[in-house]
Amino acid sequence: MGRISLKAQRRVDLIRACMRTIHEEGFEAASLARIARRAGLTAGIVSHYFRDKAELLEATMRFIARELYDHQLKALRHAQSPMERVLATIDVNLGSAQFNAETTSVWLAFWGRVNHVPQLARIQRVISRRLMSNLCADIRHLVSDQCPDHEKVVQHIALGLSVMIDGLWLRAALTNGGIEPEETRALAVNYLKMEIERVNQQ
Amino acid sequence: MGRISLKAQRRVDLIRACMRTIHEEGFEAASLARIARRAGLTAGIVSHYFRDKAELLEATMRFIARELYDHQLKALRHAQSPMERVLATIDVNLGSAQFNAETTSVWLAFWGRVNHVPQLARIQRVISRRLMSNLCADIRHLVSDQCPDHEKVVQHIALGLSVMIDGLWLRAALTNGGIEPEETRALAVNYLKMEIERVNQQ
DNA sequence: ATAAATTGATTGAACGTTCAATCAATTTAT
DNA sequence: ATAAATTGATTGAACGTTCAATCAATTTAT
Secondary structure (H helix, E strand, O other), rough: OOOOHHHHHHHHHHHHHHHHHHHHHOOOOOOOHHHHHOOOOOHHHHHOOOHHHHHEEEEEEEEHHHHHHHHHHHHOOOOOOOHHHHHHHHHHHHHHHOOHHHEEEEHHHHHHHHHHHHHHHHHHHHHHHHHHHHHHHOOOOOOOOOOOOOHHHHHHHHHHHHHHHHHHHHHHHHHOOOOOOOHHHHHHHHHHHHHHHHHOOO | OOOOOOHHHHHHHHHHHHHHHHHHOOOOOOOHHHHHHHHHOOHHHHHHHHHHHHHHHHHHHHHHHHHHHHHHHHHHHHHOHHHHHHHHHHHHHHHOOOOOOOHHHHHHHHHHHHHOOOOHHHHHHHHHHHHHHHHHHHHOOOOOOOOOOHHHHHHHHHHHHHHHHHHHHHHHHOOOOOHHHHHHHHHHHHHHHHHHHHHHHH
């Protein structure tokens, strides 16, 4: 117990080195030799911890997904109402987009590969679905029961908000996204409140 | 006059082959040999038409940018009012996203490289700025003169709409974007009208 | 009108480089 | 003494680039 195994530690070292390399030098430049060097190791050892390069890349994407999920769980713990929960979800997603340039640009690199690597597509689908169902669960309580097509409206708003989050995430990932950090959160929150108000006051 | 030169024709052949290769096999698999084979040529000839691979890739991105712009100009010619113009802009952007899977996935691949290739960043910035200023110009006429902070509001709506468009474009690019073609356009149009209504009826 | 010269397009082979993967040898920890 | 971790050398394939050679089409000179 206690200290985590060297094996687990090295895997994380390599995953983090992989992220840093992709972020700073681009996906094309992220060879095993370069990644290993960043972790203070040599290329040969990588195969001791990962079957092949594809597995390292997959583990890296999974690592980001888990990190995001952990932040999400932690943030939701303090939320008291459905609205607070949705706002926390927005903050977590856009917060990591803004404060962790590394996570964001690695994610962007992976987006470009999702269509060609089924393993990555699976991970992406899990994250996307999780966001959608989280948003739906909370927004359901924010839309008046009297609202016609209640469930449809809920899903429409959740989908719109997650599309908006993706768009903002993309802007954050592009060095020249042309958007300020404060604006980012405001756009998402504004969209949410506008939709909620509209459907409730009809 | 008349027939375009062989040189221009071959360049387009190679650009199109480049797009098809990236779309179908992924950016990583798009080697010069593979691209040339798709155009019915061999790898060697590429350097006869492009300085190097980077120039071919840049020309490909530029090609897409121009195509998008041409469609935009054509669509705007039939628009009669500011609202029609904005709707046409939405249609052009999301239309090509939906009906041309190739364009979309190539664009997605480039997004992942923009931060590491200044030449691509420039092209991306041009497109992004052009969309923003087009939207602003039309939305300016849709927001009431009485509205306080008129120009600020205009830019807020234009930014929100272009973020939404980016998000929708991304969904269209991902094979598993979880969004239907009809929904795509509806989300953008809905967002626009909702914002306009709100600021005008205050 | 004919022949010679020139151009442009294309191929296929060769080059040096980089890469992922493999593995025997060595070092380190237990 | 044993097992695990790590290195460093090696391999074979793939890559982008370069270039000599070929050849059809075009231009120029006679």
